[in-house]
Every structure is written in structure tokens, then in C-alpha cells.
Amino acid sequence: MPERAAAMTSPYRAVLGPAFEELHPRLRAYFDAIPAGSTGTGRGVFDTVGTPRRWLWPVLAVFGRAHVMFPVWERDVPFTVENVPVLADDGGPAVRAVRRFELRGRVFDMRDEIGVDGWMVVDRLGSPVLAEAWFSARVIGGALRLTSRRVAVRLGRLRLVLPRAVAPVVALTERYDDERDAQAVSIVVRVPLIGRVYQYAGTFRYQVGSAAVASGE
Template sequence: MSTSQLPSEPPVSSADAATAPSPYAQALGAAVVELDPGLQRYFSQVPDGAVGRGIGMFEIVGTPRRWLWPMLAVLGRWGVLFPVHEVEVPFTIENRCTATGALHAVRRFEFRSGSREMIDEVSTRNGRVVDSLGTGGRLRVAFEADAIDGALVLRSTAVGIRLGRLRLRIPPAAAPLARLIERYDASSARQHVRFTLDAPLLGRIYEYAGSFAYAIEPENPA
């Protein structure tokens, strides 16, 4: 593994964070207007004092390849991916803007074995979305962002892992490829998401796909 670091976000004051475009909008630039209006709402900055809440159902989560589950169990303890292969999984998501302008998200999966949380924080650097996943941002993935036919399409370009104070970048030839597609269905007023993770030589090692309804609400309603 290379010790070269993935891009990290520059410091942002809390005042600037409240008015700055969201990390997704910054990465897309002028192409942000090509997103479906429903997605523009979701990928805009969450206002100070508000929270974006979604509730829905994943049609599938995980992988049937059980020999991968021990590795996924480690990632599960970090709050990244989980050793499961389940269908019809209820889930919720909460998005908040941090003091630095990053977007902090908590996804709660209602597996048959109990609730599990996937945590991530999205920022931007040099025109790329940078997603720090898990407790303490143990896994970091850089994505190229595109707006295609109204959908947001993310494709990973670099993957790194944090071990203590050391950040290691996985060599491109060995790094898994993560893809995420989010689109909005106006007829049902629901957002559809599909995430896949493919490893060299191994193929598909993880996925989730489903839909949810989303709204931005006051953090503490009167």
C-alpha cells in the first residue's frame, strides 16, 4: 500500500459552511442543474438547525458469498459494511451539515439480527467527492461525480484506510471499484439508490439497492 494520502478538505469556518454549496454541488459544478429537481433538493446543503430525514426499504443488502463475511464483520464494527445477505430491509437516513460544511449521514438498517448503523461524512477536494466512512473515518473513498439523465452517478477513483495516525492508499490495481447511482421518481416521490462494490478478480463483493422518501425538517420542531 502507498502512504500517499487521499485528498482532504481544506478548513472552512462555520459561517462559510452555512452558506457554501454542498460537497456534491461543489463536485458537480455547473452540472448540478442537470440533476432531477428532487435530487437537487437531496444533494443541496442541509440548513443550519435542520436535518434531512429519509425512510424506505432496501430490496437487497450485502453479499451471498459467506467467505467474505469475516472481513465484512470487521467493517461492520467500524460502521461501514455488514456481513449479511438480506432482502426487504427497512432503513432510515439522517443528513446533517457539519461545522466545516461536510455532510454527515447516519443510515440505520433494520436487519433480522438487529439494527446496525452505517456512518459517513462527505466533503469535497479538487473537484472530487471524498467520503470518509465509519467511526473515525477509517475508510476514505474519492469519487468522480457526474449528472447523467437526471441521476447522480459516483465512481470511485481512490480508496484508502486509516490505521492509527497512518493513512494508506490501496494501489489502484488492487482497490475495489465502488459505484453509486441515485435517481428520483417523481411519480412516487421517492428516491432510488443503488450501490455496488466490485473487486479485481473477485467481481461483486457487496451491494445495496432500494428507495426512500425524504424531507428536510427542523432539528427540534417547536
């Protein structure tokens, strides 16, 4: 029974509590629990992906091999996301996501698992996991705002929490654009003393269906 209860909620609802109902109705559908056996699928176009600072690309290439970030700077990038409900290692609710970016004729996957750690959303990024970020969550004007409060890197079984003086700050905003009838997402990664090192932003449309339908079978 405890596992079933965990699977029937979502990390965002668990963290936001009553504030979850303040989200735009279409965002509630996106961030709420996905029924077992179903997949949430979104398709759209990102206005920008990556960073124009080419001197950062060798570092981003390391993250690219782990399916986290990519050494590119491109516009008008076709994009899909697939969200699947899972149970985290601690038995809590989690969502496993694969985001696919069609970059210069190649498809790059960003892979992560979003769960709960206390009052924060935790995102475990990479395959295998290379980084973890803990986010505070707020609802502002019907939109979701996530801001990282702690970041760690994983080296095998070793987890190294980065000091705040050097840790990147990740800011995510998800809102619904009624005029365009699409969900808008923006992510910006900043590093102290350097500034913006990575970003992506764009719009997509999302629906939840059976796993077979979502995969095109």
C-alpha cells in the same frame, strides 16, 4: 465569513458546479445544502443489502464493527438516513450521515462524512474513520453517478492508499423515480479479480426539517 459561506453550500454542489442544476428537482433538494439547525431525514426499504458470498462475511465483520459494511445478505430491509450539515476539518462543506438498517431484528448504523477534496467528493467512512473514498461525480439524465477513483484505509493516524490493481471500485447511482414518487439509490462495491463484494439498493422518501422534528422530539 469563510466558515459561514462553506456551511451554506453542499459538497455535491461544490463539485458539480453548474451541472448541479441538471439534477432532477427532487434530487437537488436532497443533495443541496441543509440549513443550519436542520436535519435531512429519509425513510424507505432496500430491496437487498450485503452479499450472498458468505466467505466474505468475516472480512465484512471488521467493517461492521466500524459502522461501514455488514456481514449479511438480506432483502426488504427497512432503512432510514439522517443527514446533518457540518464543517470539515479543512473548513469546507460537509454532510455527516447515519444510515440505519433494520437487519434480522437488529439495527446496524453506517456512519460517514461526505466532503470535498479538489474536484472530487470524498467520503470518510466509519466511526472512527476506517476508510476513505474519492469519487468523480456526473449528472446523467437527471441522476447522480459517483464512481470511486481512489480508496484508502486508515489505521490510526496512518493512511494507506490502496494500489488500483487491488482497490475496490464503488459505484453509486441516485435517481428519482417519478412513477413511485421516491428516490432510488444503488451502491455496488467491486474488487478486482473477485467481482461484486457488497451492495445495497432500494427507494426512500426524504424531507428536511428541524433537528427536533427529525429526531421525533
